[in-house]
Amino acid sequence: xxxxxxxxxxxxxLVGDSASINTNLAQIRDYAYATFDKLDRDxxxxxxxxxxIVVRADPSLSEQxxxxxxxxxSNRQQIADAYDENDSNHAxxxxxxxxxxxxxxxxxxx
Numbered sequence: 001x002x003x004x005x006x007x008x009x010x011x012x013x014l015v016g017d018s019a020s021i022n023t024n025l026a027q028i029r030d031y032a033y034a035t036f037d038k039l040d041r042d043x044x045x046x047x048x049x050x051x052x053i054v055v056r057a058d059p060s061l062s063e064q065x066x067x068x069x070x071x072x073x074s075n076r077q078q079i080a081d082a083y084d085e086n087d088s089n090h091a092x093x094x095x096x097x098x099x100x101x102x103x104x105x106x107x108x109x110x
Contacts (some may be wrong), residue, residue: 013072021110029103035068036096046093049076 039047040054055061056069073081073096079094082101 018110022107025103025107025110029099031064031068032099032103033096035065036099039069039072044093046095047072048093049073052076075102 008027036047037043039051040052041051042048052069052073056066056073061069064093076094079098079102080092082099083097
């Protein structure tokens with residue numbers, strides 16, 4: 001599967017009526033929060049690109065996990081820009097607050 005196909009499969013639940021979209025978005029958000037700590041391997045509160053790449057190479061990943069990582073890699077800058085931590089040391093990483101703000105933005109656009 002290509003990155004575009006993985007990204008499409010990750011976002012495919014966001015099609016349909018507004019109730020089902022909101023339910024699916026909530027499930028994706030919950031999955032993102034639950035997976036954050038697993039992806040933050042150095043436990044610094046940020047998921048860096050290098051961590052995503054290392055985890056992406058794990059052959060034991062499920063398709064859902066691989067698709068989510070591809071989504072994060074493809075949208076890393078947009079997600080990281082969603083919330084300003086005022087921490088230049090982690091300019092290349094995604095924080096939990098970034099993910100929360102990003103999902104708030106997506107929800108507001110629906």
